Amino acid sequence: MDLGISGKRALVCASSKGLGRGCAEALAAAGVDLVLNARGSDALEQTAAAIREAHGVDVQTVACDVTTPDGQAQVIEAAGAADILVTNAGGPPPGMWSDWDREDFIKALDANMLTPIAFMKALLPGMMERGWGRVVNITSQSVRSPIAVLGLSNAARTGLTGYVAGTARQVAPNGVTINNLLPGIHATDRADALDSGVAKSEGISIDEARDRRAATIPARRYGTAEEFGAACAFLCSQHAGFIVGQNILLDGGATNLTV
Ligand code: NAP
Secondary structure, three states: OOOOOOOOEEEEOOOOOHHHHHHHHHHHHOOOEEEEEEOOHHHHHHHHHHHHHHHOOOEEEEEOOOOOHHHHHHHHHHHOOOOEEEEOOOOOOOOOOOOOOHHHHHHHHHHHHHHHHHHHHHHHHHHHHHOOEEEEEEOOHHHOOOOHHHHHHHHHHHHHHHHHHHHHHHHHHHOEEEEEEEEOOEOOHHHHHHHHHHHHHHOOOHHHHHHHHHHOOOOOOOEOHHHHHHHHHHHOOHHHOOOOOOEEEEOOOOOOOOO
């Protein structure tokens, strides 16, 4: 399917690896020029080079922490008149509800709620003026069904979800859509880190921890960054203009819901 977005320009935050990279690859395959970002420059430059070679699109890189005001300013400047925005950042650490203090919440809110909001506030006006835009926020299945040990993530991401629900309806008249993609477990470094934690605390191997988790998913496997990216690229396509303010689960059926 031709996604109809060849020649458009996208900012994909936190995209040297994992789900962000999956989104960047799928957009590049559709002919979209990219601004990529991550804190570490080695993996970022390798990813950028691989995407340029595979897809022949223009790829700029900005190595910085997107959760800081300085990092946001650098990335926003590089994004220029971006038509597509994919927000992403690392997730907060797991823990226990009774241990988190104010600073832990502020950090999580900064990374997973206020950072995507800052990017939307910066890029939405230009998209609205030009009459076309696409925003996809990478959130989590935890906004539909809480993951107790990820309480910081549950809190920050549901806050973002509430903001998007109203804002998406305000920008839709100008041809701009905002939607959230909710990953369940996907085979990335983040999943490895979570599985390592389980392996350590339960005295089992990481393979066993992974197999146990996969067995709880109706699809009986982890998702891939490639299939996540394909869903993102579709939401950014010309065909998705009537999909507004939605929260789309990509979790192999793991979240047990009727609607
Ligand atoms: P990942 O494989 O660890 O990749 C994270 C990417 O983001 C890397 O490129 C990393 O590069 C970059 N990054 C992290 N923090 C950053 C920051 N502050 N500023 C700029 N770049 C940053 O993670 P992932 O699995 O793709 O997860 C992406 C998001 O989805 C996370 O918020 C995660 O919590 C959420 N999520 C993931 C899953 C899953 O199963 N994978 C499930 C639910 C939710 P640098 O380290 O070099 O900065």
